[in-house]
Amino acid sequence: MNNKIISLEALSNATLPNNSGNFGNIFHPDNYDHYRNAVNSTLDLVQEFLYRNNKPFSGIEAREMKGMVQQIDLNQKLSNYNELLAEVDDIYVKHATAFHLPQYVAHLNCPVVIPALAGEILVSAINSSQDTYDQSAGGTFMERKLIDWTADQIGYNTNESDGVFTAGGSQSNLMGLVMMRDCFSQKRYNHNIKMDGLPAEASRFRIFVSDKSHFSNLKNASIMGLGEKSIVKVPTDDRFRMDISLLKKYIKREEQLGNIPIGIVATAGTTDFGNIDPLEDIANISEHYNIWMHVDAAYGCALLLSDKYRDLINGIERADSVTIDYHKSFFQPISSSAFIVKNKKELLILKHHADYLNPKEMDEEEIPAQINKSITQSTRRFDALKLWFTLRMMGREQLAEYTDTVIDLTKDAAAMITEDADFELLSDSDLSVLVFRYVNPEISDLNALNQYIKMKLFYSGEILVASTKVDGNFYLKFTFLNPITTTEDIHQILTTIKEHGKDFNSEK
Ligand SMILES: *Cc1c(COP(=O)(O)O)cnc(C)c1O
Secondary structure, rough: OOHHHOHHHHHHHOOOOOOOOOOOOOOHHHHHHHHHHHHHHEEEEEEHHHHHOOOOOOOOEEEEHHHHOOOOOOOOOOOOHHHHHHHHHHHOHOOOOOOOOOOOOOOOOOOHHHHHHHHHHHHHHHHHOOHHHHHOOOOHHHHHHHHHHHHHHHHOOOOOOOEEEEEEHHHHHHHHHHHHHHHHHHHHHOHHHHOOOOOOHHEEEEEEEEEEOOOOHHHHHHHHHOHHHHHEEEEEEOOOEEEEEHHHHHHHHHOOOOEEEEEEEEEEEEOOOEEOHHHHHHHHHHHHHEEEEEEEEOHHHHHHOOOOOOOHOOOOHOOOOOEEEEEHHOOOOOOOOOEOOOHHHHHHOOOOOOOOOHHHHOOOOOOOOHHHHHOOOOOOOOHHHEEEEEEEEHHHHHHHHHHHHHHHHHHHHHHHHHHHOOEEEOOOOOEEEEEEEOOOOOOOOHHHHHHHHHHHHHOOOOEEEEEEEOOOOEEEEEEEOOOOOOOHHHHHHHHHHHHHHHHHHHOO
């Protein structure tokens, strides 16, 4: 393995043309050698990152990191790629979090697949912009085909569904809430929010989410002018899923207070617990009240492909709209996400005509403009190409197999933690999150003990775990997204956690 480590000093300056004083930096056929050499040199640094960084994190403290970055004078340019790559290695690559290592079990950051990385090269070099056909051509239709494919996985009728790639799940959730609000206002009051702003009733609009739903719902409600007060958090059951009898009760309570329920957000895979709200029950309730149902499947969308675990998200096809995060659950590089809507007519509510981009006379199916569906982006990357590369090279089945492997591994890890008297498992998972803590009968302050363990792991950089608070208590959290991780890796991780736990004992 060592012989694969290259020295940056060994890179030849000679292969890189001296491009000062001419237009050699422009991406253009005259400068292809420059492009290829620059990319190849950068690939050497990628190789270095892979073979050298054998811990998920260097453990560097933020203060030191900040100092290294701050001392650089951006007005003094460097003279060649060697200097540049050495600089970026020092202040970034050496300390970058390595999501691909099995010892990274913290947040929802998946390892990425190689076909997507190959696609990324084309995405950035050709640099299509997805807003209109004349800036993307085939890109527009490829994105639309992937949207249709995703809608088909959800179980939508693809003649009626539609959607768009977005920058992330938070943005997709924003689209879900905007559609919920605007369609409600249009249908109930014949009031067009896009043109006329919020109706007077909007101060009483209420949106129901579980108390474990993603915080982007709060932020989104706030930027939509509904205020965080419009978000009603319904408590969860013992498996951290929205409690349906309480949902019914909370809707009635809000109505009695004179407030107006406009929709429900179901979370298919909560960030903290990986559990899935009861989608069929929520669909029944939103049908009963004739209000919008949005499913935040940023995490749980992986199950769409799985024959083994698909039934966990049955009912998702009854939602009016769905958030999909390919960069959480489809092994895609950031950014890659989508917002999918069941009824494409409703998406028209977002449409805006700019004379220079998508004038009315061009508004035909033959010359489609994805900008009509995009809420906060005009110029937009062709992220869909990465998913195209992935699907065409790996196929749906292999993606599903990766997901199944991760879920099975999580079940094994849950069993290991349950059987071990040094640990207490708070929550196993529909997906791949485990919430647990280290326990020691001799130590009463379990919060301090587990905080200590997390801090020790972080600054040694050997293992990155996440944490969360439940009822005021501090828990450690594993998020598994890497199909390469083995039960032996997990055994090692648990052993290391115990060792730190014992240190705490002796330091007291
Ligand atoms: C991560 C996450 C989001 C936000 O997605 P981003 O891509 O980070 O913006 C929304 N909902 C859930 C359940 C998530 O886990």
